[in-house]
Amino acid sequence: MLRFEPTRTAALERLNDFLPKAGRDYAAKRNYDLPGHPHVSALSPYIRHRAMTEAEVLEATLARFAPSTAEKFIQEVYWRTYWKGWLELRPEVWDRYQHELDETVAILDNDRSLRRAWKDACDGETGIDCFDYWANQLTDTGYMHNHARMWFASIWIFTLRLPWVLGADFFLRHLLDGDPASNTLGWRWVGGIQTRGRVYAAKADNITRYTEGRFKPQGLERDPQPLNDAPFDPPQAVPTTDPAATGKRTAVLLHWEDLSPTTLMRREHEHVVVLKPFGQGTPFDVSERVLSFRTQLTEDAAKRYGAANAPLLLSSDLAPWAERHRIEQFVTAYAPVGPIATELAQAERELSKRDVTLKRQVRAFDSGAWPFATKGFFKFKEKIPTLLKAHQSQSAA
Numbered sequence: 230m231l232r233f234e235p236t237r238t239a240a241l242e243r244l245n246d247f248l249p250k251a252g253r254d255y256a257a258k259r260n261y262d263l264p265g266h267p268h269v270s271a272l273s274p275y276i277r278h279r280a281m282t283e284a285e286v287l288e289a290t291l292a293r294f295a296p297s298t299a300e301k302f303i304q305e306v307y308w309r310t311y312w313k314g315w316l317e318l319r320p321e322v323w324d325r326y327q328h329e330l331d332e333t334v335a336i337l338d339n340d341r342s343l344r345r346a347w348k349d350a351c352d353g354e355t356g357i358d359c360f361d362y363w364a365n366q367l368t369d370t371g372y373m374h375n376h377a378r379m380w381f382a383s384i385w386i387f388t389l390r391l392p393w394v395l396g397a398d399f400f401l402r403h404l405l406d407g408d409p410a411s412n413t414l415g416w417r418w419v420g421g422i423q424t425r426g427r428v429y430a431a432k433a434d435n436i437t438r439y440t441e442g443r444f445k446p447q448g449l450e451r452d453p454q455p456l457n458d459a460p461f462d463p464p465q466a467v468p469t470t471d472p473a474a475t476g477k478r479t480a481v482l483l484h485w486e487d488l489s490p491t492t493l494m495r496r497e498h499e500h501v502v503v504l505k506p507f508g509q510g511t512p513f514d515v516s517e518r519v520l521s522f523r524t525q526l527t528e529d530a531a532k533r534y535g536a537a538n539a540p541l542l543l544s545s546d547l548a549p550w551a552e553r554h555r556i557e558q559f560v561t562a563y564a565p566v567g568p569i570a571t572e573l574a575q576a577e578r579e580l581s582k583r584d585v586t587l588k589r590q591v592r593a594f595d596s597g598a599w600p601f602a603t604k605g606f607f608k609f610k611e612k613i614p615t616l617l618k619a620h621q622s623q624s625a626a
């Protein structure tokens with residue numbers, strides 16, 4: 230069974246083991262969902278929390294392969310960047326998802342048949358063998374192969390006719406890589422509201438082929454129709470770094486959206502605090518597995534930053550803590566759209582009442598790429614060679 234040790238060391242080992250396969254093997258076989266997941270990296274739980282950054286993964290890949298040989302793998306890593314940028318430009322899509330989820334969860338209280346169908350799907354008791362297998366795999370391991378996520382979401386929406394927001398929430402509670410951008414937009418994409426009018430249809434023969442005959446599902450919806458979604462506002466500007474002021478009493482704030490502090494904020498300040506892995510973007514509890522993985526990965530990052538004993542605070546504790554320690558500014562990694570960004574925005578209001586500022590640092594990797602996430606991935610993809618070059622020259626500088 231796939232296991233994810235909650236340390237950066239484990240991430241580096243996994244990257245090292247996978248690298249020989251990041252070239253032609255990945256290009257040819259990445260779509261096969263096989264036991265043990267031999268043809269994909271399974272790095273997402275680490276990349277998602279930035280215990281290992283996308284930049285590091287790309288650098289290691291390019292140290293081994295020509296960009297053309299590893300093109301597919303590089304593109305997949307940039308899918309994540311693209312989704313993050315896309316949501317960053319349109320935060321209302323996350324707010325809308327949260328709102329629709331709350332409304333749907335409220336309906337569950339009164340609609341017993343929906344509640345039962347939802348529970349059966351989450352418990353892997355629908356009678357569709359591949360679907361039930363993936364549901365159990367997810368709750369048992371915290372991981373699901375990309376192709377299986379696509380099939381699963383498609384069956385959830387079009388065959389089981391369950392609300393997509395409940396499916397996205399099920400993923401977010403159990404995936405170790407659960408991410409507001411990749412998850413919400415992945416589900417929207419399957420449902421035909423991300424690339425408007427184009428759904429992803431799970432087909433039985435495709436499932437049989439890419440699971441090497443392990444599953445032969447029957448009765449899947451053959452003519453899925455796209456879901457509806459209201460138009461949204463034009464894209465907003467991408468965030469930029471808010472430089473820390475010099476000469477102020479400063480504390481570094483670590484949080485689980487970016488657990489590579491050593492490559493973002495020099496360890497020059499005496500005070501470091503760690504945000505408790507609390508806000509999760511779901512009205513339910515995230516799984517124990519996710520909570521414990523996230524908590525331990527955060528502790529691991531604090532240790533690497535030389536701050537193993539840093540106080541663990543809720544966002545609501547930040548302002549009183551700052552007052553007690555006469556802190557004038559916090560420096561922190563920019564938290565992209567999602568629960569931590571929401572929490573920090575709330576904390577900032579309390580901090581500002583005490584004249585304490587929150588200085589968010591955006592990685593050059595993100596600020597360079599996000600502005601291109603205005604249209605579809607295929608437009609974004611054209612920019613990848615330029616983005617890679619820009620990144621390489623920044624790292625060399």
Ligand SMILES: Cc1cc2nc3c(=O)[nH]c(=O)nc-3n(C[C@H](O)[C@H](O)[C@H](O)COP(=O)(O)OP(=O)(O)OC[C@H]3O[C@@H](n4cnc5c(N)ncnc54)[C@H](O)[C@@H]3O)c2cc1C
Nearest residue numbers: 269270271272273305306308309375406407408411412415
């Ligand atoms: C409905 C749905 C929900 C998803 N939810 C999430 C999520 O919550 N978190 C998440 O990280 N990914 C999500 N994905 C994207 C993708 O399935 C996972 O990133 C991938 O399966 C992770 O496995 P891996 O590390 O073995 O990937 P690999 O194939 O080895 O790819 C390497 C890295 O590239 C990135 N990546 C690969 N494919 C994608 C993709 N399609 N979109 C975005 N990034 C990608 C990941 O960071 C991944 O670790 C979702 C996809 C779908 C269809």
